[in-house]
Amino acid sequence: MRGRAMAAVAVSTLGIMAGPGTAVAADNQPPSQPLISELKTDFKACATGADAQYVGQPPALTAVLRDPDAVPPVAVMLTAEFEMWWQDPQGEEQRRSFSPSYQSLSGSVQRWQVPSDIPADTPISWRVRASDGTAWSPWSSDGEGAPCRFVFDNESPLPATVTSTDYPAEVWKDGVGVYGSFHVDSPSDDVVEYKYGFLGGPYDSAKPDTPGGPVTIRHLPLRSGPDRLEVYPVDRSGRRAGPTTYTFLVNNGRAPVARWKLADATGSRTAAAESGPAARAGTGVAFGSAAPSGTGLTSTARLDGSSRGFLTPNAPVVTPGKTFGVGGWVRPERTDRAMPVVSQDAGTTGPGFTLGLRTPAGAPVWSFEIGGTKISGGAPEAGEWAYVLGLYDAETGTARLYVNGHETGTAAKATPWAENGNLQIGRARGKDGYRNRWQGEIGDVRVYDRVVVPEELTRLANRAAQSIGHWSLESATDGASPEEQGGQELRLGGGSSIFTEAPECDLLDPDCVPAPSPLNGKGHLELDGNDGYAATKNPVVDTSDSFTLAVRVRLTDREPAGPMTVLSQAGEHANAFKLRYVPAEYRWQLVMTHADAPDAPETVVASIASPDCGEGPGQRLAIVYDDATDQVRLYLDGYTNADATATFRSAWKSTGGLQVGRTTVGDGWGEYLHGAVDEIQAFAGVLSDRDIPALGT
Known part of the structure; x- marks a missing residue:
């Protein structure tokens, strides 16, 4: 067939x-x-x-x-x-x-x-x-x-109409962290979807209940200034209308409904309020305690962990079922038991929410608990400052926890409490009264009646780095090179000297040989690789806290017999850190020791390749240790990478001076640097990625 x-x-x-x-x-x-x-x-x-x-x-x-x-x-x-x-x-x-x-x-x-x-x-x-x-x-x-x-269908739908009473067009209204409704409609009766996008996002779509019907878009502004909503109606054939652009103006986020800096005078029994009611202080509260550096706070309150260590405005501040955020700077003196930072009573049976420290299974974590939902994360350390904030978003019914500006733990749905009671600082109510209490410092407690957005969280948790040393190494008097602001000097030893710019000779003179230029400015430190070094008498950076160190270096010997150290700072028995060049690998290494003990292990926490073996115009190196996140980063000429970023949780406070060009080896000194060093800069705190490239220039 x-x-x-x-x-x-x-x-x-x-x-x-x-x-x-x-x-x-x-x-x-x-x-x-x-x-x-x-x-x-x-x-x-x-x-x-x-x-x-x-x-x-x-x-x-x-x-x-x-x-x-x-x-x-x-x-x-x-x-x-x-x-x-x-x-x-x-x-x-x-x-x-x-x-x-x-x-x-x-x-x-x-x-x-x-x-x-x-x-x-x-x-x-x-x-x-x-x-x-x-x-x-x-x-x-x-x-x-x-x-x-x-x-x-050969005809596209007509453009949409957009209106909003929460954010009227071209009018400055409410602000960052406050949801608003946008009413969207179309004259065309076959529209089945509205695709939309706000300036910078989000980008999404909404479907009406019936073809041609309206939709309501809810939006949370994350930044102040002009914002824009663009809407494209889509009919059932897939045809799309041209955009409707709706411009609105967003104010800054509302100030906290209550704020206590807790920087009151020593002996005060009341904490003044920047907003909201003043707070009564128990006798276990001592004002005038230390404040986290780089925050603008001048002092904080220390709570002794006893039944008298608390503050309360004797009034509710958070409205049950409504959006709120609550946070502050804290430094626990211990981490072996549960300690609340802020809570609010829910009648006489317990707290409606609690922000603080818990110890599930014996391991301390930061925690935000609301309506039986617990969000935990982070690793509190005794004696370490942290900025903690709990957020409940009534729009989504979601609770979140932030530590040092970063979301921690897993966001979860939460059911808010119903009864309203007084806000408490440093304690939380249980069925049998107030049991758990905070021991340590608390400062700048704020309560918001809106969403606290990521940009604000970063700002609230920011600790600006403070310059604590800058050595330009352009001169030396009596064997010491000065610190620019009159701080401790770098004393030169062994085969070290300050190289300074030589007078220019006449280039038309056949005997003229132009002298080499300093690394930066009018001079730099020259080290001979045998016994040359420079050092301060006392530590420059607190190696147990956040710090940034930067240096410019040029190697004279590209293939020495072994590693050469540029910067180090030691304790009694070990180096807290050493920054060195390893010729066998043509790499810079940051090595940190886990304890100040003779047999403590060392770890190469960061490593980065040296493209020109450290020669040429020199290379700019920077070390950043962030104690809040336990992150260490090594930068070369302003940039870092995955190999140069690590977590290190064993930082300790060194007691020795900053060493330039050498490190401790056994009971003596070694790993001497053969090269030039310039522009040593030290900061208490963490410099950002955008600030690092400017160091050493």
Whole structure:
């Protein structure tokens, strides 16, 4: 038969051959009825009955054709016939059909691109059947099948309208951290979706309950200034209108509803409020305690952990069920028990929320608990400052915890408490009264009635780095190079000297040999690699706290016998850190020791390649240790990478002076540097990635 002959040709062409003794059916079966589930209108599923797929252009109709005789190794080639029909404005039926000029294997897709002259806004039905050259399949609409239907929509919807009472157009309104509603509608009755985007995000879509209906978009402004909403209506055919741009102006975030700096005079029994009610202080509260450096705070309050160590405004501050954020600077004196920072009573049975420190399974964590939901994370350390903040977003019903400006733990849904009671600082109520109490410092407690956004969290938790030393190394008097602000000097020893800029000679003089230039400015420190060094008498940076150190260095010997140290600072038995060049690897290394003990292990916490082996114009190196996150970073010429970033949790306070060009080795000194050193800068605190590139220039 002709169909079977074509099949044989296809088998031969494809290299699919029947094996010896393979039985081939003697009776030809007609192709299978095309399945509705395998018919598509422009990649959209077949719509039947009263439904129709709306398309924005004349569609491509596709179908998968199958033949029951196509059982490997037998292949069957099939031809499709498509048919479509509709009623014209005069009520006459119009019908068209199409058969591709090609055949395809059973199981493959046949396609008809509908001509462009089909009528718009008219329901059009279509069906398909298959032929193997001998027999036809039933139409896809026969029996339990049905015709597919589509409507060609050749008009785009009209632009949307946008209004908002929360953020009226071109008017300065509420502000950062406060949700607002935007009402979006369209004159077109076939809009099924509104795609939208705010300036800088988010970008999303909203669907009306009925075609052409309105939607309400909720938005949380994250920054102050002009903002913009762009909306694109999309109709059921996928056509999109041009954008509607709605510009609104966002104020800064509202000030806290209550704020206590806790920087009151020693002996005070009341904490003054920047906003909200003043707070009564128990006798276990001592004002005038230390404040975290780089924050602008002058002092904090120390709570002694006793029943008298608390503060309260004797009034509620947080409204149950509403959005709020609460946080402050804290430094625990111990981490072996639960200690609340801030809470609010919920009647007499317990707290509505508690922000503080917990010790589940004996391991201390920061915690924010609200309505039975606990979010925990971070690693509190005794004697270490941290900025902690708990946030409950009533819009999403979600609670979050932030430590030092970063989200910690896993956000979770929370059910707020119902009863309202007094806010408490340093204690939390239990069923039997106040039990857990804070021991340590607390400062700058703030309570917000809105969302505290990421930019604000970074600012609240920021500790600005303070310059504590800068040695330009351009001169030396009596063997010492001064610190620029009159701090402790760097005393030169062994084979060290200050190289200064030589007077220029006449370039026309044949004997003129231009002198080399200093690394930076008018001079630098030269070290001979044998016993040359420079050192301060006392420590420069507190290696147990956050610090930044920067230096400019140029190696004279690119292949020394062993490592050469640029900077180090030691304790009694070990180096807290050493920054060195390792010639075997052509890399700079930052090595830190886990304790001030003779046998304490050392760890190469950061490493970065030196492209020119430290020669040429010199290289700028910087060490950044962030005690709040236990992160260490090493920078080369202002940049760092994954190999130069690590976590180190064993920092300790060194007692020795800063060493330039050497480090302790056993009971003596070693790893002397052969090269030039300049622009040593030291900071208490962490410099940001954007500040590092400027060091040493």
